[in-house]
Amino acid sequence: MSDPVEIQVVDLPGHEGEEVRLRGWVETVRLHGRVAFVVLRDGSGIVQCVVQKAAVGEELWEEVSQLSQESSVAIRGAVEREPRSPGGFEVKVAEMKVLGRADEFPIQPKEHGVEFLMDHRHLWLRSTLQRAVLRVRHEVTHAIHEFFYAEGFTRIDTPILTGSIGESAGTLFSTDYFGETAYLAQTGQLYLEAACPAFGKVYCFGPTFRAEKSKTRRHLTEFWMVEPEVAFADSEENMRLQERFVSHLVRWAIERCAPELETLERDTSSLERVSAPFPRISYSDAVELLRQKGSEIEWGSDLGGADETLIAEEFELPVFVFNYPREAKAFYMKENPADPRTVLCNDLIAPEGYGEIIGGSQREDDPERLLRRIREEDLPEEAYEWYLDLRRYGTFVHSGFGLGIERTVAWITGRPHVRELIPFPRLMNRLAP
């Protein structure tokens, strides 16, 4: 196999009538006695390859009839336009070489249970739906960097191993760090606040870890979060950034992932409507609305998943719920001057029951109030000295938010469970593969 050019499936249309070489994996083989159809996947697409016994001879025919699903092969053949073939093109095989014969492949093109698929996650990644959702994830993460680059943000990589700092120590993974305890980061925000006076607009993007014992379709113990932080932005500006950002991600995915979304049978009409501004409802109004709809919720308690879904049903777009009670939120959020029972913050709830995809807030910039809150929450004061320093050396109004990648991709792809939307999910009861 030397002379013909090696191409990828995606480039087949430009090589009609030529002889080419391809390498990839066998998705299916259909044998018919003297003709065989081999569907080849090379990562860029799939193509049906036709082997005719009369054209290739006994020896190769024997090899084709022994071909197993997911074997890796190299082929040489002519590219032809063929309406009966999926994708409209076909390769007439002249030569084929098995590069790596596959044992009996556990995953068949049929229904499987979740546990079985997760046990075989390393092989499940090859299947059509998983390729589609992970491709959408890739485009969404690309759009994140593209958006912030265009907006003049500087990317700051925050540490994963941290001392005792963050929101609440009960949900942190801990590990030994040369004799002292280190925690896996559950947010990069506090470090971003430190970088904010250096660069003005910053963001981080990486894995975060929560040791919460949650077993729901919206939770992972390791998930990816993008967190921007903007100097001199108040809560209102923060929400305006969020709605522009989310609109950008959705529009990007629709434009770049049309084939994938079609594979996933995602009705994109609701996604097409997503553009700023998004509707806003205060926490207090949301509680009022929920009580009118029959909920028993009392002012002061946080909104549950069912509450969020009820609120989302009222709007066609993602909806901001802003200014929650202080007790329901983190210590670093700024007190609302107009109503000190509440803090200047917001969640963004995705439509169609996909739940909270963003949590954001204006940060407390007053050193006295911040210290009071740290003491109220019984946090180790010494560990927050450097964080308090940020208020002592040129304090400034600033705001930021965190967007969960897996939840966002769940919403865009219409998949029900976040465990499919990260290549190797980490759940309470799953650490492998």
Added chain:
RNA sequence: UGGGGUGUAGCUCAACCGGCAGAGCGCCUGGCUGUUAACCAGGAGGUUGAAGGUUCGAGCCCUUCCGCCCCAGCCA
């Protein structure tokens, strides 16, 4: 952690009231020159999650344990 559900062939699932352990897919063998998760014929494949109990007899009923799924809480 609480509530609900579930566990049978490699996979997805049947098995009536407690009465011989079944099918489809996959795999193996044979047939077939246009299939689209091809089709046709044949074959192999089982500690019914584990332990105990009731019964002439348990996949099925009871007890305990284990795994998984869904919902709630916590959150992105």
